[in-house]
Amino acid sequence: MSDLAQPVLEFIYDLSIKDRSPAFLLVKEDGEIQDWGGKLETYGITAPGKGDPIEDHVQILDGFFPLDEERLHLACIETETGVSADIHIFFTGKGCWVLFLDATLEEARQSVLQQRLNELCLLRDKHSKLLEQYLGKDIAEKLVQTGVRDAEESKYVSVLFADIRGFTAYSEKKDSAEVFKLLNAYLAAIIQPVLDEGGTVDKIIGEAVMAIFGISSSEVTPPLQSVKAAFRIIGNVQSLHKEREAQRQDTLEIGIGIASGQVLLGIMGSRNRRTLSAIGHSVNLASLLESQARSNEILIDQHTFQKIGKHQHRFTKARLKLRGIEGPLQAFSCEFEE
Amino acid sequence: MIKKKICMLGAFSVGKTSLVQQFVKSIFSDKYLTTVGVKIDKKTVTAGDRDVELLLWDIYGEDEFQKVKTSYLRGAAGYFLIIDGTRGDTLETAFKLRDRTEGAIGEVPFILVFNKADIEDEWEIDGKTLEDLSGDGFTVVRTSAKTGMGVEEAFLSLTQKMLEG
Numbered sequence: 032m033s034d035l036a037q038p039v040l041e042f043i044y045d046l047s048i049k050d051r052s053p054a055f056l057l058v059k060e061d062g063e064i065q066d067w068g069g070k071l072e073t074y075g076i077t078a079p080g081k082g083d084p085i086e087d088h089v090q091i092l093d094g095f096f097p098l099d100e101e102r103l104h105l106a107c108i109e110t111e112t113g114v115s116a117d118i119h120i121f122f123t124g125k126g127c128w129v130l131f132l133d134a135t136l137e138e139a140r141q142s143v144l145q146q147r148l149n150e151l152c153l154l155r156d157k158h159s160k161l162l163e164q165y166l167g168k169d170i171a172e173k174l175v176q177t178g179v180r181d182a183e184e185s186k187y188v189s190v191l192f193a194d195i196r197g198f199t200a201y202s203e204k205k206d207s208a209e210v211f212k213l214l215n216a217y218l219a220a221i222i223q224p225v226l227d228e229g230g231t232v233d234k235i236i237g238e239a240v241m242a243i244f245g246i247s248s249s250e251v252t253p254p255l256q257s258v259k260a261a262f263r264i265i266g267n268v269q270s271l272h273k274e275r276e277a278q279r280q281d282t283l284e285i286g287i288g289i290a291s292g293q294v295l296l297g298i299m300g301s302r303n304r305r306t307l308s309a310i311g312h313s314v315n316l317a318s319l320l321e322s323q324a325r326s327n328e329i330l331i332d333q334h335t336f337q338k339i340g341k342h343q344h345r346f347t348k349a350r351l352k353l354r355g356i357e358g359p360l361q362a363f364s365c366e367f368e369e
Numbered sequence: 370m371i372k373k374k375i376c377m378l379g380a381f382s383v384g385k386t387s388l389v390q391q392f393v394k395s396i397f398s399d400k401y402l403t404t405v406g407v408k409i410d411k412k413t414v415t416a417g418d419r420d421v422e423l424l425l426w427d428i429y430g431e432d433e434f435q436k437v438k439t440s441y442l443r444g445a446a447g448y449f450l451i452i453d454g455t456r457g458d459t460l461e462t463a464f465k466l467r468d469r470t471e472g473a474i475g476e477v478p479f480i481l482v483f484n485k486a487d488i489e490d491e492w493e494i495d496g497k498t499l500e501d502l503s504g505d506g507f508t509v510v511r512t513s514a515k516t517g518m519g520v521e522e523a524f525l526s527l528t529q530k531m532l533e534g
Contacts, residue, residue, distance in 0.1 A: 090424065091409055091424070093372065093374065093424070093444055094374060094443055094444015094445070095443050095444055100440075103440050104440070105407070105440060105441065106406050106438075107405050107406020107407065108406055108407045108409070109406070109407060109408045109409050115405075115406060134406070138405045138406060141405045142403065142405045145403045145405055145429075145435075146402070146403045148432070148434070149381045149382055149401075149403050149430070149432065150401070152381070152432060152433075153382060156456065
């Protein structure tokens with residue numbers, strides 16, 4: 032027996048048991064009721080009688096007796112009255128004790144945590160499916176079909192970078208489930224137009240997407256494909272803003288950079304996980320343009336501008352000083368109102 | 370009246386609670402609410418000429434951090450293994466639960482329930498897998514807790530199996 036003093040035991044009882052409506056039934060090995068006490072009515076147990084089978088009063092314990100184990104714990108079981116109970120069953124020399132403790136608070140606490148955890152797991156699965164869908168074997172197969180082999184080869188493409196502005200700061204303030212939800216919503220708004228315009232999502236790096244146009248054959252030139260995709264991305268993000276603002280949810284902005292030219296394309300990685308690798312000035316330039324783009328702005332290089340025909344009028348000249356590039360660079364900007 | 374305990378087993382978010390709610394109350398909610406512990410419902414069905422009171426134990430879903438405790442299964446006369454057709458790994462969880470259940474209470478009737486049939490175009494599990502499972506002798510049912518498709522049939526089918534067993 033515990034060597035704790037009676038006042039300490041009483042304090043522990045008051046602290047952890049008293050408010051949990053303790054109640055008990057003492058039964059024989061086969062479940063025949065011998066004695067009872069406590070707040071049994073909390074759990075819908077009324078007027079038990081000596082010699083009654085326990086299942087007549089506690090239907091959920093039908094089939095539990097005789098018990099094989101020395102003790103048993105059934106956590107957060109909904110009882111007849113709807114009250115959630117922890118049921119502990121244990122033996123002493125007197126017989127088998129069935130103890131009921133109200134678990135409503137514990138259930139509510141666990142419920143919040145479990146709900147978040149499960150939602151997060153579902154989001155994580157969705158996210159990994161998304162990555163697999165756009166970056167996994169599909170890309171490698173698509174590339175093989177379109178003529179890019181394991182050896183690198185040069186191809187004229189347009190490279191698009193789209194970045195969600197302020198995401199890192201946002202993710203530090205919010206819980207992970209919310210962050211994933213928001214990220215998924217924005218990634219979907221970016222990725223779908225890329226695919227619709229015949230592009231390939233090459234990489235998703237945190238909150239930024241790199242897409243390449245010109246890998247699959249198309250009647251539309253890669254610069255035109257990429258610019259059309261960029262317009263649609265901005266349109267999607269603006270619609271998303273309206274929806275989220277109406278629901279008083281957080282919103283973020285995006286910036287886009289596009290550059291066109293010859294790049295080296297190749298497939299890298301192991302047999303089971305082959306991914307595309309694009310190397311060249313246009314890749315770096317697109318990334319630099321994206322880093323300079325303001326919120327809701329598309330910045331494109333001269334090569335791209337020259338090949339977008341009727342869409343040229345939507346762009347204005349912008350001279351930029353970019354890190355790693357000598358002299359000012361002639362770029363073209365298209366800004367959208369928020 | 371005959372009474373039978375049925376356990377709803379499966380990974381989290383496969384639709385165990387929704388199936389019970391659809392079967393007992395003919396209601397469905399799109400909002401996902403996780404189950405903590407066990408929720409218990411009852412429904413009387415007629416199988417053949419016999420009335421059977423089903424005691425439905427809707428047990429919390431299994432996830433990577435939380436295994437289903439076999440003590441909840443005591444006294445079960447049958448169980449459902451619920452699978453979310455849109456999540457292939459939930460089939461694996463179902464078979465792990467089958468093994469643990471048989472280890473705890475022995476062989477009692479069970480049915481493989483492939484839920485979320487209303488969005489079958491999003492399924493990761495293909496028709497051939499279901500056919501193969503049927504071919505291997507498993508009882509396989511497609512359900513939609515949302516539309517009610519196959520739900521009544523699944524419960525009646527298990528009830529019949531329990532009475533025969």
